[in-house]
Amino acid sequence: MKLRAYILVFLLVFGLMPLILAAVINLPLVLDRTSLFYQRAYLQNLRADFRDLDQHLASRHEMIRLLSKLPEPGLILGERGDADQIDLARARYTSWINQILADQRDVIQILFVGAGGEQRFWLARDPITQEWHPSEQPPQIPDRRFLAAGLESQPKTVMVSRIRVDPGAGAEDPRQLMTLDLTSQIGGDQTEHAEGVVVLTIDVGGLAEFYRNTLWVNHDGSYLRPGQPASGKPEAFEAFPGLEDIFAEGKLALWKGRQGRQMLWVPMFLTEDGFPLWVGRSVDPSPIDAFRNALIVRVLSIIFLLVLFVMVLARWIAARVEHFGQELTGGIGQILRDGQPLRFSWQGPREIRELGEQLTALAQTHAEHLRTARAHTRELEKSNRYKSEFLANVSHELRTPLNSILLLSKMLGAESSGLTPAQRRQAQVIHEAGRDLRTMIDNILDISRIEAGHVHLSLEWVELKPMLEELIELLAPMLTEKPVELRLSVSPQVRSRVFSDREKLRQILKNFLSNAVKFTERGQIHVSVAARDDKAYPIALSVSDTGIGIPADKQEIIFEAFQQADGSTRRRYGGTGLGLSISRELAGLLGGAIEVESAPGAGARFSLLLPLSADITQTARQAEAEADAESNGDGAATVDQTPDAIMPVSSSESGLNAGSAWVLIIERDVKTLVALTSDLKQLGLRVQTAADLDEALETLAEEGEGCELVLLAAQVSAEMTYDTIRALIAKGQEPHPAVAVIGPAASKSQIDACLDAGAQDYLSKPIDPGPLSALLARVLDRPTGLESPSPPAGQESRVEEVAGRVDVNRQEEETT
Structure with missing residues (x-):
């Protein structure tokens, strides 16, 4: 990814993501709160409408107080006087009622109840002529507890009952469908003891006719249509799916239907049976939907403009930074590649100018150091070439007399030489010392070739098992005087051959075996070939012994030239300490690696890890x-x-x-x-x-x-x-x-x-x-x-x- 893309992503993540997250988190909340405020406005409007009903009922309080101030309560209640006097008083009272309640159509019944709760006198409004007259049928009897509470109330107190829903009476007279009662003591404060109460019945259904677009629903889902008889069926539950659950919760709720239809349902009044009377009013969601759409469009437009601004800003910043970075990387690359001092003349903030000056000083210092290092490298290469030539000459000069010494000492140490046993033993010692000297010269020459990079590989298909059998046969005579068993095992899952350098493999494994023979006094030496679950090194050639072992802190230095695990081992066992160093370098040339596992007194295991094919x-x-x-x-x-x-x-x-x-x-x-x-x-x-x-x-x-x-x-x-x-x-x-x-x-x-x-x-x-x-x-x-x-x-x-x-x-x- 380019630097410009990184800067753009950085600005988008750290610049716009907080704003976007804030919009994503808060926008639904704002929309919900707005919808809630809108619903509350509808609720307040609904309650304001019904507040007029409360005021109307409050005006009826004064009316019932007026009706309770009877001049002759005993005659009206029929407790005193003869029948003619009682009838005359009731007639005058009926005429008076027709005068003062002629236009009060919501009042449909007046009932006078005695102190014992018995009905004494009642008046009903004719539904056709709207005149008041004593009815032949007894009126609806209010709730006994309501009457008892009215008798026990204080004078001039008006008590209002809960709404009474009576579908049966409403079927005969729609005015009786939804009613409520107001009661007050007769006589007010003129008597010490209540002689009775007057009950005024109000047609609530008739009042409800004035509230347009409002539905009245009973708790069982049946509609209460003012001026019409009740059906008694849960028609509202069928018309508004889910309304039954809203009624079960008993709280204000907004019902949402298909095509955006919404209804606000409020439990407005309690009925005599203890259930609420629900009022529903349609809510027009179009204004809030328009507001929601406008708000979303505006927020998205702001975010889009900000994204566009950030992208333009990021492109400008990225171009500046990219130009600066290219000049910096190009200059540093030229310094590192060519070693030429450059001058960084940058303009801008103080930090940038100081950076340019420091890089200029660093470039000059690096150029001087590079010139010195190249001169030193040429000297080292020349010295290394002289060393290689010297070692080659020394090898030639040493090998000629050394071969003569080895040949003559071998001839003198033979039994047919005619020397005494002591003299033959001395000749054998000279032969062994000369052979060790030749081995040391060969190792030093190998190290020199490896360091100079003059080691070449002759790649061929190498059969592993025959090569290892030849090595074991070569080194087996060295174990004739030791109680050590030398054995070979080849896993059947391993490849039988590898594409590598046969002589280099032999040299590495010969070093492993020579060390095992040298440091193992008794036990066994095990040469094994195993397969590994490693694509890079699928083959492992291992040499395990039961010798003196190597401490963990010494297992790294043994691969360094002229080093052994302990200086005393060189004196006791001999050797130059070059074998493992040469082996590690040769293993690297073959594309492999060497691993060692050992502990003091528990022997050692050296493993050569090889690929199936060297890199041609x-x-x-x-x-x-x-x-x-x-x-x-x-x-x-x-x-x-x-x-x-x-x-x-x-x-x-x-x-x-x-x-x-x-x-x-x-x-x-x-x-x-x-x-x-x-x-x-x-x-x-x-x-x-x-x-x-x-x-x-x-x-x-x-x-x-x-x-x-x-x-x-x-x-x-x-x-x-x-x-x-x-x-x-x-x-x-x-x-x-x-x-x-x-x-x-x-x-x-x-x-x-x-x-x-x-x-x-x-x-x-x-x-x-x-x-x-x-x-x-x-x-x-x-x-x-x-x-x-x-x-x-x-x-x-x-x-x-x-x-x-x-x-x-x-x-x-x-x-x-």
Whole structure:
């Protein structure tokens, strides 16, 4: 990810995320609160409507107080006087009621109750003429507890009953469907004891007719329609699904239906049976929906504008920072790569200017140190070259007299020499000391070669079990005088052979066995070959002994040159301490590693971990690097030099102006690899190698542009070859390089299939310089100077020499 993307993500996360989270968290709350306020407004409006009903009932309080001030309560109640007087008083009272309650249509019944709770006199309003007159049928009797409370109340006190819902009476007279009663003592405070009460019945249903768009529902879901008889069926529960649950909770609630329909339900009044009387009013959600939509659109618009602003700001900041970073990394890269002092003249804040000055000083210091280090490196290389030459000369000078000493001491120590036993023993001591001296000289020379990088690998298929049996047979005589058992075990799951350097493997394992023999006085030495669950190192060659063991804190220094676990062991057992150091370096060259497990007194176990195949391309590149070093005169030629070491023909001599063009060779056969590399280098072309498709794609990605041609060795099967060609074309860099297949002689159909897959040409092995030159001319679009004459002097012999050292049997590899 680029720096610009990081800055954008950073600003979005730390700049906008808090705002976005706040909007996401608070916006639903704001919308819910707004909806709640809207509902409360509807509720207040509803209660304001019913507040008029309360005021109307309050006016009826004064009316009932007026009715209770009877001038002759005894006559009205029929407790005093004769019948004519009682009838006359009641008639005058009825006439008076018709005068003062003529327009009070909500009052439908007046009842006079005696002190004992018995009905004495009642008046009812005719539903047609609206006149008051004594009715023939007895009135609705109020609740006995309500009457008792009225009789016991204080004078001038008006008591109001709960609403009475009577569907039966409402069926005969709709005015009786929803009623409530008001009661007050007769006579007010004129008497000491209450002579009775007057009960005024109010038609609540008639009053409810004035509240439009309002539904009255009983607790059982039946509608109470003013002026109409009650059905007694739960019609409201069917019309409003879920309303029954709202009624069960008994709280104010908002019912929501389909298509945005909403109803506000309020338990407004209590009935005589203790259940609430519910009032429902429709709520218009369109204003709140419009507000919600407008709020959401505005919030999203603000967030979008902020995101756009942040992206523009991030792009500007990223461009500034990216320019600064490119200048910084480019300058530092140039300092590290070329060692040239640079000056960073940056403008801006004080910290930036100070950073530029410090980097300028650091660049100058680094340039001086780099010049000093390069001079010191040249001195070290020269000293190392002199050391190698000196060791080679000393080896030659020492080996000649040492071989004579070994030969003569061996002859003198033989029984047929004619010497006495004491003299023969002295000759044998001289022979053993000379042999140890030769071993020490060989180890020192090996360490010198490894440090100088002059160790070459001869890769071949190595059968593990025969090689180990030869080593055991070689070292077995050293254990004839010790009670030590030497045995070999090979796991059946392990591969029988590896592609590696046989001599280097023998040298490593011989060092392991020599140490085991040296430090083991009794017990056993076990050589084993086992398989491991490790893709990098699937094979382990181990040597275990029951010797003196190695302390844990000493298991690292034993791999250093001239070191042993204890200085006293060198005096007791002898040795230079170079064997394990050489073994570790050789194991690294073979692509493996060494592990040690040991404890004092419990013996030691040294394991060589190996891959199934050493890196052939690494070996070829090593030979190429050494050939370049030899062509530049950096060191003397060694016996293992490769054909790549021949001085390449310059591009001007070959007629090819290659520039930055290079060629990638995907090949495992070292003979073909070396020959092609030599031919292409004569043309001044840079050559890279790869062992398989994955490594080739990685090389193309790392090396960048400039690859003009890929020489692909034919795979195990034709289909694999076609798939590899397509993969190189599809996954390679743009523009992708040309691909040519090299392999054994093929039929025309096979060649045509390769060309159909995307290849430019098919070159048969051995590669003829003529077709190769024609292919390069087509690919590079310029003439080449590659011809078919014999290679320069010495080159053919050196090719054969490397081919002899690194003999890769392609048929064996494909079979494996």
